Amino acid sequence: MNVPTMAEMMAQGKQPEVLFWVGCAGSFDDRAKKITKAFVKILNNANVSFAVLGTEESCSGDPAKRAGNEFLFQMQAMTNIEILNAYEVKKIVTACPHCFNTIKNEYPELGGKYQVMHHTQFLKSLLDEGKITVSGGSYKGKKITFHDPCYLGRANSVYEAPRELLKKLEVELVEMKRCKTNGLCCGAGGAQMFKDAEKGDKEINVERTEEALELKPKIIATGCPFCNTMMTDGVKAKNSEENTEVLDIAEMIANASDL
């Protein structure tokens, strides 16, 4: 797999068009790594000039900030900004809505001003520029629902890019009752991913998965590694793995094009 790092690029005197910010989940989590690879396959196939930071990348600081540790967040942010600025990065794409939100909204005040895109927005722009073609493949006509990640949807008002990609995949898109601005959280945000839930009578991811499964979709599509984990666990908890798969839109596009 061709994954150049910024350091390698710089050594060759090259500047990539876009930096792919992989994120912690995308780098280490087994499920999320598949999303990372699918996205890289699409980038390579479309001859996008990109690079990653590799071992120079560090946590964006989002979970620290949402947990209330402003110190740790700003330490992470400023360290990252120093590296990004040293490489004169202008444009960043990431498959993690949490990294996307933090870098886009919270880094500028700390000295990190970049054009930041979520991978669904980026894929949509590749499509518009004719650099990739998306068609249904094995997904054609399949019933699919999209779970809006909070940090993509409500936090940044991105609702259409993922849906337009799904339309290109020629799927039968069915919406949950709570979608778009009304979307229900998967339960992972605000650093909940890293702790047990407070005492209650249900897990949030189960509540959300039940809503999705009511539609009897073949696939629950998402655009966030954490939503992906939560919904996958939810589907398992409801013993529905046989009927319903949880996939990132990048994976679907890569699969549909046999990448």
Added chain:
Amino acid sequence: MQYIPNIIFAILLAFAGIFFAKNVKKLIRNIKLGKDLNRSDRKSERWKNMTMLALGQSKMTKRPIAGLLHIVVYVGFIIINIEVLEIILDGLLGTHRIFSPLGKMYNFLIGTFEILAFMVLFSVIVFWIRRQILKIPRFWNKEMKSWAKNDALYILYFEMVLMSLFLLMNAADYNLQQLNAEHYTHAGSFPVSQYLAPMLSGLSQGSLILIERSAWWLHIIGIFIFLNYLYYSKHLHILLAFPNTYYANLEAKGKFTNDKNVTTEVKMMLDPNADPYAMPEEPAEGEVPEKFGASDIFDLNWTNILNAYTCTECGRCTSVCPANITGKELSPRAIMMKTRDRVEEVGKNIDTNGSFKDDQKQLLNDYITPEELWACTSCNACVEECPINISPLDIIMQMRQYLVMEQSAAPQELNMMMTNIENNGAPWQYNQMDRLNWKDE
């Protein structure tokens, strides 16, 4: 003798006015207990926001039934206030229907008020049914007990009585006009009360005047009471919805504030030229060292307190909160209500003692528990849902910051997550040097 009613009226009006002004002063003082925050930028966007949300109620109709009925009550409330102006002038000058020389226009106005009053009455009854008979869940959450529950009902009863008095007054007036009673000029049109009029038609002129006058007095006294009840009620939103939407946050919802004090410290820590052994600057005598996050209302900013006073306790936020839906302690509405309760407590403390005297209490623990704070997923559903742009999330995050940065009181798993970020740049225990391993797997 004949001026006695005018004088009584003037005294009542003055009392109502003075009492109201006192409460407004107190309100402003209490809001200013919060920290400074500059929201004087982007004026045109702010006006637009206020016009859409407060004046135009654009978010209310997201729930169509409640939204439409609310608009009826709101429009009724505003327009019927023109009538109150006439009542006040009549009261002070001893006139009757002072605007009646407006002729056709006047008839049209009175007719409109009547129809509105009837629609308001109808809406308010439906509101009551929704609360008390249909028991819509968001009105029955556990924070909706005692005062919160009664407050909502009192106002509904109040509106019912006020609107009925208005219609009764007109019905008696209509009869008196038919009898050509002295003073009772032929004016107004009575599309609603003409149907009530026959009920009173057998009465003598004296009784009719008694009914008309009683209804008139009760109606206006009721309005004075209502005005001064606002401060103690969730109905303060009638006034505060306007400044609250004007001063609301205009940034993307995902953008949380970066603490400037932290920025300064982190910059110093990362500066290779800084002397690592330099002592942190001692705060000057009498100066309180900067505290991170919020444990009491003084640490919040003034918009948080304005939010708390503006909250209508409608519970829309709580009904969409993933934590609350799944049975957790957290309810964003309760966060707002508890904040207001604490602000009120502090306000009373200041009223009694001249300035705030430590009462060994604070917003954290005495009102809002860490369990509530840690249940939040920061999903912004509450913020999105609130019809008047209140952010419970902002308060939750500031209080989390206090728990973590001042008390190191995060749940154990979160401490582990943060230690991992500190040591190896990821929330899990993986080595930063392995970050690119996926490429060859």
